[in-house]
Amino acid sequence: xxxxxxxxxxxxxxxxxxxxxxxxxxxxxxxxxxxxxxxxxxxxxxxxxxxxxxxxxxxxxxxxxxxxxxxxxxxxxxxxxxxxxxxxxx
Numbered sequence: 001x002x003x004x005x006x007x008x009x010x011x012x013x014x015x016x017x018x019x020x021x022x023x024x025x026x027x028x029x030x031x032x033x034x035x036x037x038x039x040x041x042x043x044x045x046x047x048x049x050x051x052x053x054x055x056x057x058x059x060x061x062x063x064x065x066x067x068x069x070x071x072x073x074x075x076x077x078x079x080x081x082x083x084x085x086x087x088x089x090x
Contacts, residue, residue: 020026059066071077078084 018025022028060070
């Protein structure tokens with residue numbers, strides 16, 4: 001009887017080990033859930049960034065003045081006939 005109890009206890013411990021520490025056990029699933037949460041957050045941030053960039057692309061394609069102001073601001077371009085003034089300290 002004692003031997004049967006010991007064998008059953010060993011089987012129970014072996015099964016519990018698989019449940020908690022196995023490749024699809026509790027801790028592995030918790031780690032994977034953390035990775036999924038991280039990637040979900042990253043996807044939402046990148047989706048928001050994509051929406052902003054899509055809006056910029058549409059604005060640049062549809063309105064020439066937006067394209068011109070972007071070139072002036074980012075690239076420092078000027079129109080022909082304009083005079084460029086650089087004020088130090090600004």
